[in-house]
Amino acid sequence: MERTEGVESEIFQGNALSAVDGKSRLSIPAFIRNALIPAEPRGIYLGVHGRSPCLTVYGETYSAFLVAEQERLRLKGEDNGADPDLFEDLDRGLWGMGEKVNCDAGGRIVLGGLLREEGRIEDMALFVGRGRYAEIWNPKVAVEIGGERLQKIASFYLRQKGAKA
């Protein structure tokens, strides 16, 4: 069965495991790559997930949404007299820790050291669709701290990989 191509607007549904090699390279799985609006070069956004120890990956659409959302929250905070330093720091999380990277011809990206550390990524990267974005987990971490569904996804791949070796 062929997965419908996400020309609609960058919706990420599915899951995949990919290897991280010695150069910190990892393939962006097809279910993500095909969902991105076609462009050359193929730009992909990476960020840190605020609430869970994992990374986020998305395209132009969600990136624009995040920028708008950030601005909305800032203005709301301004009205409430919230601490501006908090928003400064959130901004640094979005723009300072995140990156826009390009896939190479083989559909791979290189994971920077900071992101790799923040996402606790070792030699495997588990991609999990979340709708407008997707998550990248260390499958071992996902099994340890994930909820029921995430555990199932992660342990499936870990078992499969164990069986192969």
Next chain:
Amino acid sequence: MERTEGVESEIFQGNALSAVDGKSRLSIPAFIRNALIPAEPRGIYLGVHGRSPCLTVYGETYSAFLVAEQERLRLKGEDNGADPDLFEDLDRGLWGMGEKVNCDAGGRIVLGGLLREEGRIEDMALFVGRGRYAEIWNPKVAVEIGGERLQKIASFYLRQKGAKA
């Protein structure tokens, strides 16, 4: 990993550490240089960040925005009957302390004494994307007074550098 070129309009996303040498020279990291509208010579704007002890760096686009913003605030203040002297001094900070500098062939700039002092820059410069501009921090200062995200960025580089030496 190649960062997508920001032909769109000078958006700065990412982070990098660069060394300040004995001549007060420092490399402008690729994620900033590539985001600038291509021009010869490669002009870069430097300023002091009003709220945090760091510098700002940006290109033509944000510079033009600042000019418009300055005018907007002045008119708004005029309506409210605010003290015009306040704006006078803010202006001097923006236009008097800031500089437009050129990158040399190697992509480096020279940091003037006043800016270096205001930004508390010693022998390392941490670049942090902020969207329409980027910040330049002394990583040690960033670790000390930064919020959670900024601390993570700064401490990552300090650790990495410590490990290498």
Next chain:
DNA sequence: GCAAAACCCACGAAATCCCATTAAATCCCT
């Protein structure tokens, strides 16, 4: 004429590109 700034070159390290090979999913024909 001197100090400081700008320019130029050069080297090492790291990021990027490119090709090859394997594995897996899809297609197509019977």
Next chain:
DNA sequence: AGGGATTTAATGGGATTTCGTGGGTTTTGC
């Protein structure tokens, strides 16, 4: 629906380019 043929995807490794940095040389301004 089965099963081989074809395409797409995933990954490994080497070649190439860019980036970051040090140091020397020329120009500029006082």
